[in-house]
Amino acid sequence: MRLNLHTRKLQTQSLKREMVKNYQLYLMVLPSIVMIAIFQYVPMYGVQIAFKDFNARLGIWSSPWIGLTHIEKFIQSPYFFKLLWNTFIINVYSLAIGFPIPILVAVILNELEREVYKKFVQTVICIPHFISTVVMVGMIFLFTNESKGIINHFIAFLGGERIAFMAKQQWFRTIYVLSGVWQNMGWNSIIYIAALSGVDVQMHEAAIIDGAGRLKRIWHINLPTIKPTFVIMLLMSMGKMLSVGFEKIYLMQLPLNLEVSEVISTYTYKIAFEGGSFSYGAAIGLFLNVLNLILLVSFNRIARKMGDVSLW
């Protein structure tokens, strides 16, 4: 007992010493902490709206408390499970396909020898990221059109049968995910390209001397270099598994595909449009964030166990 106290005291003393020694580091994080305190933490009392029956005259603090009513209502709706499922599945699908591809792209481009060609390809594949959602969806409809779309022209050319893609709900998720990959793979690969520039050239030289081929070198040197980046990006994506952006899905929705395309964000939009209460939307948003956070914490724990890369 006494030993513990003593060790504790020593620990606190050495802790203080460490902190004083590195006081500059603390100064460096201070500005950000202040900003976050003011602009994020101060308004946080507004989170209450999700649990209150918001009345403008009474303000946020005095509006009556209704606890989890909104969230209960949401869970009990016959639509609830389908919405959650649609949202979740689209994200899993997006992640499974959309996550590895930017990495692949970065690795491939990194191996290009001719600088000019490399720069050109890198620049071009990033441009789709700048296409607005409205135009993107317009292009999707145009290209998948049964009689006029380029994709069907191609299929017919190969002797296949034309498909009315947007009219068939079984194609919806695929089109959504693939178009997203196409649009963002370039931009998302930028971070990996930056990470790859930190590859140890000396290791490569040593490996060549040892007779390792290109593929082997990529596998054993390049990929481990970007592993921390990759793990962190994956974790961050996990923390968004229950959120799907509103605009693109909303624009792609058709009565024929609503069964798979109705997600939480489009649902809450429609309710608000019909005159639903402001608190309801806030409550659902908060509920989802909590779920996302739980997912994030769990995955972070797994990541920590499996290696030394984790968010905190």
Add this chain to the structure above:
Amino acid sequence: MVKGIKDLLFDTVINILAFMLLAVVLFALIFVLSASLSDPHMVVTGKVVLLPKGFNLDAYSSLLKQADVWIGYKNSLFYTLIGTSINLFLTMMTAYPLSRKDFKGRTLVTVIFMITMYFSGGMISSFLLIKNIGIYNTLWALILPGSVSVYNIIICRTYMQSSIPFEIQESGKIDGCSNFGVFFRIVLPLSGPIIAVLTMFFALAHWNDYFNALLYISSRNKYPLQLFLAEILVRSQQTSIDAMMSEEELIAAQRQADKAELLKYALVVVASLPFMVVYPLLQKYFVKGIMIGAIKG
């Protein structure tokens, strides 16, 4: 280095893959360019496949003729420049301590930051804050609230941890550098790639910011480009064609829709032009072997 057959094969495969990537993207981009130069009627009926049909520069001339667009452009440039600088400064400065394993309280600070990614006060309380502080309808309302981007701090921290070996920093300290010194003289110069990446991320975020401007800017002469563009483009989710619109209103609405149809492709071209100029310039920071000099030195 002598190239073996295996290497050549590998190179060919890589080049083919890269070409395929290029082709898949380039085709659609050429389409967008052509569409912006074509008669919208042709585009919508699927007659524009790769080359423009009904060539005309109407979209561009219409866009450039509007004084609003130029005002918005100027404002957006201004907001972007200042905002990005502040973002970069804060991000680098905050990420560095977090990347140091010997920084006590690292986990605590990270958690404080990450909480804000999941819980936020919402539109009303943020608005009240902005108003009470007195930055409503100023540049600061657009820059300060988003000045700390937790997501990017984490990315930056990861980069510093994995690409800048601690040994270099330690050797700096042994040579008598303070923490600030290590940061400015050793870490920053080695952070070229991540600075380039972050610059692009932040610049794009500021350039595209719509919602903050919608809420916090009330003078039209301070509007960023995005607000003017949104006004020009009919947003398809707001097809509130009122059941009782008069004929004149219907015609006016139709004209709006036509204009939007005409402009939407041209806008994509105009929006991506700055990037197409800036990115190749920044690419030189993504060069391999930036470490060699450092280690040997």
Add this chain to the structure above:
Amino acid sequence: MKRFLCCLVFLVSAALLFGCTGGKRDAAVSTQYGFQETGYPIVTEPLTLTAAARRDALHGNWDETYWAYYAEKKSGIKIEFNYIDKQSWDQKKQLMFASNDLPDIILGGNGGITKVDEIQYGTSGLILPLQDLIEKYAPNIEMALEDYPLVRANITTPEGDIYALPKIAYSVDSVRRVWINSEWLDNLGMKMPETVEEMRKVLYAFKNNDPDRNGASDTYAISGVFDNYEADFRAMYLRAFGMLEADFIVDDKNVIYPPYTPEFKEYLKEMNFLYNEKLIDNEYFTQSVSEYKAKSSGVKVGLGCWSAPNVNGGMTQEAALKYVNIIPLTSKINSVKMWDKAGEKESVLGKTGCFVITSQCKYPEAAIRWADMWYTEEGGIVCDIGPQYGEFPASPESGYKVDENGEWTQYRPEGDGRDSWTFYNQVWAPASGSCNFGLQPEMFQKKKDVQNTPLYKLGMSFKEHSKDSKLNIMPSFYFDKDKQNELAIKKTEVQSYVKQMEAKFITGDVPLDAFDTYLETLKQYGVEDLISTYQENYEAFINNMN
């Protein structure tokens, strides 16, 4: 960890300082500011009222218009406009109320203040009830409401409060316009169909018998965009089978939801048949309005819905003249012809939410008299017709002139590049979106040659054809917040399901024998509760008309 929690507590308590909103503000009721109860000007001492104004992209500065000029000259009240662009209106309005940072009056245009807003902000005292003020000081508003009892019912809450004033206007043309190519009918030697069966024959000929005589088989019988207000023809079939819309409707006593009735199955059967035979363009469910417009501009669509074939049908004036309006159809299960009642004075509901007085306003009597101005014939002319020629000093070469027949025409200065609607909004009055509210003047119907326009004739013919039907769209009701939210949820779910299923029944993705399962599912979604709730409110609404 402890230290962290302390920090958090500190931060949150700091937030209290910022979080407290101001206390209630009571409008000081005093009529000692030079206020005159009758006659003009309204005030004998200068008075300025602040107004939040919902500005459309089309509008210029409201204070430069003839409307503002007339208002200030006549009433003696100056209005200070605080413009809020339409695209940010919803958010800024919410923030305005939430932060209690309110102007004296709000000019929101049609739907600027929603019924939900009225209940929410009215019951919490942020906007003032107007019925007493109207009774005391606004005789013109009172008269207008007597002439339009439906409007009165539409703006009165179940408790008897009126919170927002409407724009009352009607035009004789009809709202939903479905056109058919009469030249093709002539070429085929067929007459205008009046029943569903006759229409089938016509559509078949349209698709297969080369009606435009160009030697190619490239015509569409029907095309459109599903569920789009200005591009969807299906109302024609719904009405043929006795249902006005696929949405909540009313007759003179009851609320009806046609998708929950057996007649709906008959309608689906017909649509499914036509779709399978490709008499309905199979891109009906996937194409965009632009694509539809492109198709119709080539004059290849035999029957379709457009606001006008040369407006959003993309056709030239010449081609558009080949199209005429359809005659409402009848079917085996329904022999009553019906169409929209919107072109009739008796069914005007008014465009609501245009004007409210907030708790901030210290001069509500003056404000209500200012609003009252717009419900006179003179005020209505200012809003809907503009100045007399030469009357507006800032634009002396514009205005209307009346000819010997009592009909009026508008004139704009030579060389002004703007089109007529833009000019109207920027120089005369901010009319777009009904931002200048009030009562449409009787003189409006005397526009020169209006009776010769195709749309007027269309409206009159539909009026003729539909006078036997009692069906009308359901007015919107006032509900308290909780009820409104509950209803919003149910309604979204029900309508989403109905739309999905309607599409699938028509394309054949789901066979029509599954109709009973569909009805069962609707019941699970709570459709019967919805109908009965609306029914209750409809009965209260009818009572309020008196």
